[in-house]
Amino acid sequence: MDKKILIVDDEKNHRLMLKIHLAEEGFEILEAENGVEALQLIDENDFDLILLDIKMDIMDGFTFLSHMRQKDLHIPVIVITAFSNVKTAVQAMKLGAVDFISKPVDTDNLLDLVKNNLKASSDESISGADNVLKNYVFEGVYSEEGLGKIIEMLKMVAPTDATVLITGESGTGKELVAKSIHDNSHRKNGPFLAVNCAALNENLIESEMFGHEKGAFTGAVSQKKGKFELADKGTLFLDEVVELPLPTQAKLLRALQEKVFERVGGEKSIRTDVRIVAATNRNIKEMVKEGGFREDLFFRLNVFPINLPPLRERKSEIPLLVKFFIDKYSHSFNKLIRGYTDSYIQKLMKFDFTGNIRELSNLVERSIILCTSDKLDASHLPEPEHSDFSEDSAMDVRGNERNLITKALKQTNGNKTKAAEILGISRRTLHNKIKEYEIEV
Template identity: 45%
Template sequence: MMKTILIVDDETNIRLSLEGILLDEGFRPVFSASGEEALDKIREENPDLMLLDIWMPGIDGLETLRRAKEQWPDLLVVMMSGHGTIETAVKALKLGAYDFIEKPLALEKVLTCIQNALKMGQLLEENRSLRARFAKADEMIGNSEEISTLKQQISIAAPTSGWVLITGENGTGKELVARAIHNFSQRRDKPFVEVNCAAIPEDLIESELFGHEKGSFTGATALRKGKFDLAHEGTLFLDEIGDMSLKTQAKVLRILQERKFERVGGSRTIEVDVRVIAATNKNLEEEISQGNFREDLFYRLNVLPFHVPPLRERKEDIPALAKHFLEHFSRQESREIKSLTPEAVTALKYYSWPGNVRELKNLIERLVIMTPSNEITPAHLPAHLTNRQDNGNVRRLGIEASNFREAKEDFEREFIMQKLEENDWNISRTAEFIDLERSNLHRKIKSYGIELKK
């Protein structure tokens, strides 16, 4: 597509000279003789780049630049001047100009500057596009009360500098919460560095976190920066921190307190500014009582606690999650977007999802690849989702009952037992989940002789 270049200069011969060379190079030049006219022309033409003279009647180039950047911050601007000084050039760059070139204009230099500026604009656009794609990939899907509350908590906590501890079962999306906190923080333009503490061998965890000096151990052939180094001014996400050894916990605590560390095998103190977000699927208070986790580190991290609910506690989000994953994997596999029948959605909603959102995501990917039709029915689902013993759905009971009352009681007893099991035998949570008064549920549990499990 032909790029539009706006030339702003009160000298006719400059405009004509630039018009000829830009046309020869395949650009579309448009013109303004003053700053006021240039602002109107930007609005009309939406140029890809503006060549702007500094000394003009009316508002000068610097004021034109300031006003243009206020309204169109992404506009690429190259300043031109025959009376430029270093001070003027610096001021123009601070106001947002891409470059500054002196008159008389060397046309080769002008073309090189334009091409470099347009390449930079393309890179910025690609970067914005990638950020938007990653943000969408990291989007927290769902409108359940639990997820809505979590999103609200993130919006409040993210702009602060407080350290965060995220708890939740495997597969619930703790990393998504960590990325959301980073993306909404004041550090969003700085690195987000992730460390899976459970995946790194114990003898390498210190080198991974703090880096090492050349020759500090066998195989250390060069200096290597650690994750704390790489996350400077950004966010460090320590996933599965409950699996970190007590020795490493002590060093991490020291960094959090002093904001400085030494690399393995080194003596130089390195100061660092990171926001730490930690996550775990363990009950750290129990780990503390068993001597597996430092109490002082727990309280240092637990400034802003977040809990990510398991999928079984927010089943109303399953249709939206399934639709999101269907669209994602259909596009990834270059296929027509598949859909779930209402019956298939119902089967998904009744399953207990021990692997949480990760299990649902993996299932949808498999269905997109393996289902020949564009409509996914219960027949396409794995047996454990439709098998009456495993899917958490109400089993077909009461078939052999002698009357309707017995069938109804059979059905109700099994329904209550399965919902209690799905909610870890918590009466209050189960009552809320099935929309029944707690006292009423308690009476039914007693009348049916249901034994509560601990």
Template identity: 45%
Template sequence: MYPAILIVDDEASIIESLEGILADDGFEVSHAFNGYEALKKIEAESPDIVLLDIWMPGMDGIETLKEIKKNFPNLPVVMITGHGTIEAAVDATKSGAFDFLEKPLSIDKIIVTINNALNFRRLEEENRYLRKKTIERHSISGFSPAVQNLNRQIMNSAPTDAGILITGENGTGKELVARTLHQFSTRPEEPFIIVNCAAIPEETIDSELFGHERGAFPGATAKNKGKFELASGGTLFLDEIGDMNLKTQAKILRAIESKTFQRIGGGRTLSVDVRIIAATNKDLTSEIAAGNFREDLFYRLNVIPVTVPPLRERKEDIPLLVDVFLKAAAQKSVKGPKNMDSKAMAMLVQYEWPGNVRELKNLIERLAIMVQEETIKVREIPRPYNNTLKKSGDRVSELLSVNNWDQARKQFEKEFFRKKIDEAKGDLGAAAARAGVDQSMLPVGVQRNK
């Protein structure tokens, strides 16, 4: 398809001239003689770009531009005028014009400007698509009341610059919440920098956060920017903030309050504009009482508290999560997609999930790899998720409790062959082959576990 251009000008000669030139260059061209007609044509034809004269009777170009941007914010508009002034250019740019051209028009400049506007629109569309996919990938999946409440908290707090403290158990998805907050903030195109406070050694965390100058300490052979500096303009996510030492807490507090910091070994004070989001699985009020966390930093971080619910409080989301994880696993596998048997799904819903969503994800990835059949059934679900299975230790204890050797041997044979039949999915010939015996040697009455 060729790009569609709408020319809006009250001079018929200008429209006729531009239509001929642009049509020769492969563009689909339509026209309007005033702003009202232009708005109707945009609604009906959805052009890719508008060339708009700034001086027209009735609704002038600036008024028309404002209406276009109000109703079609992503449509690029190039303003054209025979009476160009700096004031008019500034007004048009502030109102959302992509560019500003003066009459008499240079054909080469028109073509270049149109192509630049179309390329810019393409990039904007790609960015919107990528941002949408990023949000989908990092959002908390589920329709339970607990997740709906969490999403309301995210939507209400994301557009502000206030400090946010995310609390929740390990594996609940605190980092996903932080990423979603960043994507819906006023700075989604800016950096999102993560600091795992529990993973950085105490002796290097100051350098990680604030950077250092060359020669600041042994081994500092070059200047290094810290996470605060790298996150400037964007979001700094302090994960596991409850594990940060008191000395570094004081420096963090000072940097947040003053919006300034110094690199280690440097004398220059640097200004920084960073939105702080912190997360912890600890009860910080208890840590404050124990003298392990600064109360003033807690209040600075906890302007907006966001709590991520554990999986056991939103079990109705488990079928959706299983489906999401199975589809993700299928994309990495050559075996094709798998599904979960209804009884097996019910078993997963009943489990308490102390490791939360992370534990569920790990289990589903393991099952997707290890199960050969298309449908994952109850017998494939391992302990402790499957409470119908006996522990291997229980079976051994039963065998050892038999006093008669002949009875114990027969019981062992029965359990041994039953396991082989299970592994062969009920195929007795395959089970005998696995056991290295003739099928006639399988004990009478041995059946596959259901």
């Protein structure tokens, strides 16, 4: 049976163009020139997908999406919007749209989006409403005020192809969340590639991301596929995405928008079907204001934002997380650990957990190694180190960081690459710090 698609757009010629291309693929197409007409057609037909324009004189796209939510209509909606107005698409996603495409519409890209979203919708129907996917990170080990909200957001976004931006402090589990999104999507049988953008060599970063042709530069002795090509039909996780240089950000934006790119030194455009999940522990909005990160790329990445709260704000979850890590690690060390004593949890509660879940994970793993009984005890933990972060101490940290950077630059006679190596940070991070602290080089 052919899939039935509704096109809602007040531009007749644009509707016709979309209808021709989709009908060629065997889809049954119905048209509406505004939201009111579309709602009437929905009452009379069973649609598998809706293509929705936002700006319409009679009931715009936002109002239409609100009516769909009120009527509890669960039909995938792909929003069509002007490229210069990606903010609009982000708002539409929050109202229930599953994806968006910018005008002028690339028909190949449109067909990919339609087919992917129809497949995702079909997979959900097969699984059934009661058979909710359960492989979400830390599921069952959260409080309602902590990770509980995050889990519910993951369940909403994972089955879609929406781009996700995960923010949060270091150690809060951003890569685990990204992998969880992939594992619960229709792409789960495809590759999941994680890229630490801060660790990439600045001179070879485009080659790592997009590949290169033989002879493209000195040392390019053979053709190489980049991460975008290798992650085709899967998910690409861009950790610390803000560390990408501005030229690479421009190329990334095009790959996200048009689903095409060229290898370094190549002329052939390569089409890819990759879902992007990005992450950062920095304030990306501030970087946009300061010109360190492209605003248009930020809006393209920030379709579905998820902020992971630090562990110190949800310490009530610590006992549940401890049990999670006991189950995870006790088998690895071939030990039968049945739980923990009250004193163990009481001592854990005294930690500041500046390293968040990663720090807790390491503490539990260490405790299991030291444990000679069947329960973890306070004696298996080190003494907690407290850090009272007042405004004064925060200023001291910034002052110390500035001094360290200044000393490293003096030691290397202003060589930023060598200074970054000494400090253990990327050259781009060093550049940002020099700008932030107004250090003269």
